[in-house]
Amino acid sequence: MKAAWKEKAIRLILFATASTSILIVIGIFVFVGKEAGQFAIKPGLKELLGSRWMPVSFQKESFGLLPLITGSLLVTALATLITIPFGIGAAVYISELARPTEREILKPFIEVLASIPSVVIGFFGLVVLVPLIKSSFGLSTGLTALAGAVLLALMAIPTVVSISEDAIRSVPVSYKAASLALGASKMETIWKVTVPAALPGIVAAIMLGIGRVIGETMAVMMVTGNAAVITASPFDSVRTMTATIAAEMGEVAFGSTHYRALFCVGIVLLLATFGLNIIAQKFLKKYRMG
Amino acid sequence: MPVEILLELKRKRIIGEKIKMNEKAEKITRKIFFSAVTFVIGLMLISGCSRHEDSTGSEQRFITIKGSDTMVHLASSWAETFMTQNPDIEISVTGGGSGTGIAALLNGTTDICAASRKIKNKELELALQKNIHPHEIAVAKDGIAVVVHPDNPVKELTLEHLSKIFTDKSFRWSDVGGANEEILVLSRESSSGTYVFFQEMVLKKQDFMQNAKLMPATSAIIQSVSTDKLAIGYVGLGYALAAKDKVKIIAVKADDNSPAVMPSDQTVKTGQYPIARPLFMYLNGEPQGTVKKFTDFCLSAAGQAVVTDTGYVTIR
Numbered sequence: 001m002k003a004a005w006k007e008k009a010i011r012l013i014l015f016a017t018a019s020t021s022i023l024i025v026i027g028i029f030v031f032v033g034k035e036a037g038q039f040a041i042k043p044g045l046k047e048l049l050g051s052r053w054m055p056v057s058f059q060k061e062s063f064g065l066l067p068l069i070t071g072s073l074l075v076t077a078l079a080t081l082i083t084i085p086f087g088i089g090a091a092v093y094i095s096e097l098a099r100p101t102e103r104e105i106l107k108p109f110i111e112v113l114a115s116i117p118s119v120v121i122g123f124f125g126l127v128v129l130v131p132l133i134k135s136s137f138g139l140s141t142g143l144t145a146l147a148g149a150v151l152l153a154l155m156a157i158p159t160v161v162s163i164s165e166d167a168i169r170s171v172p173v174s175y176k177a178a179s180l181a182l183g184a185s186k187m188e189t190i191w192k193v194t195v196p197a198a199l200p201g202i203v204a205a206i207m208l209g210i211g212r213v214i215g216e217t218m219a220v221m222m223v224t225g226n227a228a229v230i231t232a233s234p235f236d237s238v239r240t241m242t243a244t245i246a247a248e249m250g251e252v253a254f255g256s257t258h259y260r261a262l263f264c265v266g267i268v269l270l271l272a273t274f275g276l277n278i279i280a281q282k283f284l285k286k287y288r289m290g
Numbered sequence: 291m292p293v294e295i296l297l298e299l300k301r302k303r304i305i306g307e308k309i310k311m312n313e314k315a316e317k318i319t320r321k322i323f324f325s326a327v328t329f330v331i332g333l334m335l336i337s338g339c340s341r342h343e344d345s346t347g348s349e350q351r352f353i354t355i356k357g358s359d360t361m362v363h364l365a366s367s368w369a370e371t372f373m374t375q376n377p378d379i380e381i382s383v384t385g386g387g388s389g390t391g392i393a394a395l396l397n398g399t400t401d402i403c404a405a406s407r408k409i410k411n412k413e414l415e416l417a418l419q420k421n422i423h424p425h426e427i428a429v430a431k432d433g434i435a436v437v438v439h440p441d442n443p444v445k446e447l448t449l450e451h452l453s454k455i456f457t458d459k460s461f462r463w464s465d466v467g468g469a470n471e472e473i474l475v476l477s478r479e480s481s482s483g484t485y486v487f488f489q490e491m492v493l494k495k496q497d498f499m500q501n502a503k504l505m506p507a508t509s510a511i512i513q514s515v516s517t518d519k520l521a522i523g524y525v526g527l528g529y530a531l532a533a534k535d536k537v538k539i540i541a542v543k544a545d546d547n548s549p550a551v552m553p554s555d556q557t558v559k560t561g562q563y564p565i566a567r568p569l570f571m572y573l574n575g576e577p578q579g580t581v582k583k584f585t586d587f588c589l590s591a592a593g594q595a596v597v598t599d600t601g602y603v604t605i606r
Contacts, residue, residue: 056480058495067500126510131517141474141518143503222510225503226479237503247479247506253413254393 032270035263043257048264053228053239055248055258063261065268067228071145071238072214072269075224078149078234079156079213080206086153087160087209088195088202094161095168096190107162114158122219125151130223139235143225146234151219156209163208167201168194200286207280211273217242241269350401350580353381357391357404358483360526361569364430364600365404371596372587379580388483395572396420401581403572406432406483423575428568429588431603433558434488435530436565437512437537439519444468446541446550449492449564455522456488457496463520475502476511476523487567488524512537524565527553528601558603568605 039045043063050064094106125147133150134142171194179189195202217240225237226247245262252259355365362385369381386394391403392413397420409417409424417424436452438444444466447455454461455473464470477498478485489495505511511523516536530539530553541550544564557563577585587593594604 052500054497054500056486056489057497058489059497126513134518140472140520141503141514143514221506226505227501227503229500237501239504243506247504248481252481253389253410253416254396255416256412 029270032263032266035260036267039257039260039264042260048261051230053244055252055261061258063257063264065241065265067230068239068241068244068265069268070230070232071224071228072240072242072272074145074232074234074238075148075152075220075240076210076214078145079152080210082149082153083156083160083209083213084206087157087205088164090157090161091164091168091202091205092190092195095165096194107165110158110161113154118155118216118218119222121151121154122222125219125223137235141225141237143223143237144235145224145231145238148220148224148238148240149234151223152213152216155216155219156213159212160205160209163205164198164202167198167205170201171197200283204280204283207276207283211276211280214276215242215269215273217246221246241265245269351379353379353402353581353584354400355381355383355402355404355571356386356394356400357402357572358388358406358569359385360406360432360483361404364569364597364602367596367600368584368588368593371592372584375587376583379584381584387481389481392424392572395424395574396422398422398574401573402584405570405572406567407486408570409572425573425575425577427571427573427577427585427589428605429571429585430569430594430597430605431558431566432569433527433553433563433566433603434484434491434524435527435553436522436524436540436542437515437530437533438522438540439515439517440536440538441519442468442538444540446543448543448545450545452492452542453494453496456493456502457499459499459501469520471520474518474521475499476514476521477502477504478508478511478524479504479506484524484526488565491565491567492524526601527558527603531601555598555603566603569602 039048047063048065050062051066052062052064053067054060054062090106090110094103094110098106129150130142130147132142133139133144133147175193175197176189179193180186184192220240221243224240224243226239226243227237228239228244229236231238245265248258249262252262355369357365362383366383369383373379373381388403388405388407391400391405392409394400395403396413396417403424409426414424436447442463444463447466451466454465456475456477461473462468462470463473475498477488480486485498489498503514505514505523508525508529511525512529512533515521515523516533525533530537539552541552542564543550551557551563553563553565558566571585571588573581573585576582589605594606597604
């Protein structure tokens with residue numbers, strides 16, 4: 001009797017801890033939405049479509065989100081371009097080609113990369129990477145979208161590697177056996193059989209990597225120069241949504257239009273990461289079924 | 291079919307390995323889970339304990355100061371000196387920015403707000419709605435220095451030049467006697483009190499150009515200016531003097547006919563150097579009791595000596 005009661009209590013506590021995160025997600029949406037909603041009423045959502053972000057001004061405050069969204073997109077796209085070859089290459093090597101001892105060394109080191117605090121990565125970027133980019137491309141400054149993208153790629157690669165590696169490893173051995181039996185070489189088997197079979201998992205890994213990248217703040221803020229301009233060049237300075245919130249929230253007058261505009265930026269960011277995660281989950285499910 | 295048997299064996303080994311890994315992972319997860327729970331409970335306990343009772347009047351023994359990041363160092367130096375003289379009083383100092391400090395004052399969660407800018411009209415309206423009457427005390431002065439790369443030939447600039455440099459994209463170094471190159475404009479973030487002050491005082495309330503790079507911290511500006519030959523930026527006087535060997539400080543002229551003035555304690559205090567600002571403390575109503583004792587101390591000779599020690603300029 002007593003044991004059953006105890007079990008029930010433990011069950012209840014565990015259920016509570018498990019459902020807390022759902023409550024928190026809902027809570028975040030409600031509270032962020034509340035402040036952003038007030039922006040929609042007062043200056044109106046049209047204000048957000050402008051191409052000028054100038055929240056502190058004696059002339060006219062503008063809250064156009066376009067430069068921030070394009071800034072985030074540019075940095076994220078560049079980071080993804082860098083992450084994909086490195087991430088998949090490393091995953092293929094570790095899961096298919098590496099000797100056991102190599103794997104023992106490579107995996108922990110790649111995972112350590114994921115645990116470095118982003119401020120430290122940002123500091124490394126500011127002192128090492130920014131001057132390097134400046135001198136190797138002959139720019140007047142290295143504070144560019146490219147610098148941010150390289151740092152973000154560093155942070156996304158561990159996620160992509162460990163999930164892709166998992167996906168590649170769970171490809172049934174019979175596929176490879178069949179390919180080898182038909183006379184395909186090891187490389188042909190890897191690129192034409194194993195990797196395509198693991199593709200949904202790899203895509204999910206990339207999506208989760210991008211999810212991490214788009215929400216990253218500190219490192220990007222330190223190296224991208226944060227000028228709110230619309231550009232497609234990796235050698236221009238950009239201002240990301242995360243950096244904007246982090247930089248401006250501290251000093252903004254509570255309850256002002258600017259304050260609410262920052263919550264609107266937060267909503268856009270939240271929806272973007274939310275969407276990416278849902279897509280990633282879909283792909284992950286597909287490869288677990290298959 | 292020896293190949294298949296081999297593969298079969300291999301698969302079994304892999305599966306075995308996986309099961310072992312799973313057990314390990316489970317153990318680790320359990321450990322992480324328990325330490326996380328302990329941590330959260332610990333946090334709750336700490337936050338519960340630190341809630342102190344606010345008492346008003348002369349018996350108040352606990353003062354909180356919140357606000358400008360620029361002033362954190364100054365305010366905590368004041369607090370330390372004050373607490374050694376009055377061991378029964380405790381003062382806690384936190385930063386977060388002038389806006390955060392004023393918000394805290396409005397919400398009644400701080401006794402004193404440190405601000406590197408004047409309170410805005412909007413904030414004043416909000417305060418009156420909440421029946422709070424901000425009382426302003428100027429406690430020190432801070433000069434803002436304009437810095438460039440040490441190799442830059444430009445030595446002095448007028449306020450008008452500076453205004454053009456920070457607002458006009460087509461303005462080049464050759465327009466002020468330098469090389470025929472673009473100017474790399476560095477600014478603080480718009481959240482910084484220094485940003486607003488520079489905008490008001492030097493740009494005459496015009497907007498910064500959109501290409502200006504907004505740096506998250508003063509140290510980032512110093513770092514960039516010391517490595518980028520075409521860069522120009524502005525930082526607090528204390529920081530500029532500390533980094534004198536890495537960057538060049540520009541002498542500023544109020545207009546074409548006035549003399550170029552280098553920023554220093556003396557020139558900021560006398561008002562010869564044109565880019566200087568007062569630093570404030572805001573209270574709710576006239577200072578009383580312990581808070582008054584503290585603000586009086588800040589303005590006293592001993593308090594102003596602390597100002598000089600921390601790299602700011604005295605108000606008197």
